Amino acid sequence: MSQEQRQQWFQRMMESGLEHNMFVPADVLQHATPDVLASNLPPELLSKVLAASLAAGSMTPERVLETVTPEVLAKHLPHDVLWACIAAAAARAGVSTT
Amino acid sequence: MNVKNFLIDALTSALELGLATPDDVMKHVTPEILGTSLPRPLWSRLLIACLGAPKVDAQLVIETVGVQNLCEHVPAPIIFTIVASVAVRTLGGIVPDRPVRTFDSAAAAAPLRATTPLNLSAPPPPEARAERSTPPPPPGPSIPTPSTTPDPDADDASKLPLRARTPTGQRFRQTNTNIGRLASSTRRPQASAGAAEPSTPPKRRAETEVEEVVEEGAKTSDDWRSSLAVEDDQLVDWSASEETQTSTEERKR
Numbered sequence: 001m002s003q004e005q006r007q008q009w010f011q012r013m014m015e016s017g018l019e020h021n022m023f024v025p026a027d028v029l030q031h032a033t034p035d036v037l038a039s040n041l042p043p044e045l046l047s048k049v050l051a052a053s054l055a056a057g058s059m060t061p062e063r064v065l066e067t068v069t070p071e072v073l074a075k076h077l078p079h080d081v082l083w084a085c086i087a088a089a090a091a092r093a094g095v096s097t098t
Numbered sequence: 099m100n101v102k103n104f105l106i107d108a109l110t111s112a113l114e115l116g117l118a119t120p121d122d123v124m125k126h127v128t129p130e131i132l133g134t135s136l137p138r139p140l141w142s143r144l145l146i147a148c149l150g151a152p153k154v155d156a157q158l159v160i161e162t163v164g165v166q167n168l169c170e171h172v173p174a175p176i177i178f179t180i181v182a183s184v185a186v187r188t189l190g191g192i193v194p195d196r197p198v199r200t201f202d203s204a205a206a207a208a209p210l211r212a213t214t215p216l217n218l219s220a221p222p223p224p225e226a227r228a229e230r231s232t233p234p235p236p237p238g239p240s241i242p243t244p245s246t247t248p249d250p251d252a253d254d255a256s257k258l259p260l261r262a263r264t265p266t267g268q269r270f271r272q273t274n275t276n277i278g279r280l281a282s283s284t285r286r287p288q289a290s291a292g293a294a295e296p297s298t299p300p301k302r303r304a305e306t307e308v309e310e311v312v313e314e315g316a317k318t319s320d321d322w323r324s325s326l327a328v329e330d331d332q333l334v335d336w337s338a339s340e341e342t343q344t345s346t347e348e349r350k351r
Contacts, residue, residue, distance in 0.1 A: 005115040005116060005117055006115075006117065006188045008111070008115055009108075009111050009112055009115050009117050009184075009188070012107055012108070012111040013104075013107065013108045013111070013181075015107075016103065016104045016107035016108060017104055019103075019104075020099065020100035020101070020103045020104045020107075021099045021100065022099055022100075022101060022104045079188070079189055080189050083185050083189060086108075086185075087182070087185075090101075090178050090182075093099060093101045093174075094174075094175075095101055095105075095174040095175045095177075095178040096175065096178050096182070
């Protein structure tokens with residue numbers, strides 16, 4: 001398996017999880033913490049997040065994920081962080097014992 | 099929340115991308131599970147396909163039944179076990195068994211707070227953390243999660259009863275934008291006002307001008323963003339005008 005395939009899979013899982021309300025942006029930011037985002041996102045994306053929040057007047061998890069899309073998450077963040085988010089959502093939904 | 103649709107997407111994409119194989123699915127979705135989970139029409143279709151195929155293997159079963167039907171009828175925990183096993187493999191076997199380094203949004207800035215209540219479950223037991231082998235290094239400085247239970251192995255200082263959290267605003271140096279000053283009702287120390295002495299002495303206002311200043315202050319407190327441009331020198335002038343007002347009243351007396 002290649003890194004690209006793994007990235008696509010995690011992107012799809014994050015998209016699907018948000019689409020089907022397995023987790024919400026706030027749940028994602030519980031794992032993709034500001035610390036994680038700041039350490040992994042490229043500077044132009046960090047500035048884009050800040051610019052979008054400044055333009056809107058507030059920074060909410062929903063607004064952060066408008067810029068830090070599932071594609072960006074899967075591309076830049078460690079996949080174990082994303083998996084922790086998915087596993088936690090599965091545990092909340094009762095489909096996982098962990 | 100639609101868990102089944104999520105599982106359909108996760109498993110379908112894993113199979114399409116070659117991260118999972120039909121054998122991976124059949125390791126968990128055993129024929130016994132299919133026997134108790136699949137409805138009879140699907141079983142009929144599967145039997146027909148198997149009977150007509152030269153070779154019966156996991157791929158034939160998965161293709162015949164379909165991922166969507168599998169996720170629809172097989173219990174979700176079993177399907178998630180497949181997804182989890184694929185994740186463990188793709189991540190090199192290093193997978194946190196539970197969320198780690200979660201973000202305590204209650205302690206963060208107010209605008210970042212979630213619109214929905216966050217799941218602030220209790221921290222995992224020490225045994226679970228010890229089992230984790232070589233966790234990935236944190237990308238940055240980690241902030242310890244506030245614990246509500248005292249650690250028995252900790253020193254005496256940590257055994258003391260937990261005290262209320264102090265406001266975080268006091269831990270940081272105030273900026274010269276004076277947002278906090280405008281937001282709070284506390285007065286600025288007079289010592290700093292004396293230190294920043296303007297180059298020209300403040301112009302003494304007449305009595306009618308004092309009311310204008312008060313109205314302007316009320317406007318700026320309504321729209322605090324516009325007050326970002328206020329400099330310290332101007333705030334010193336404000337306090338100086340207050341002194342002027344006091345001196346005017348004293349003169350009246």
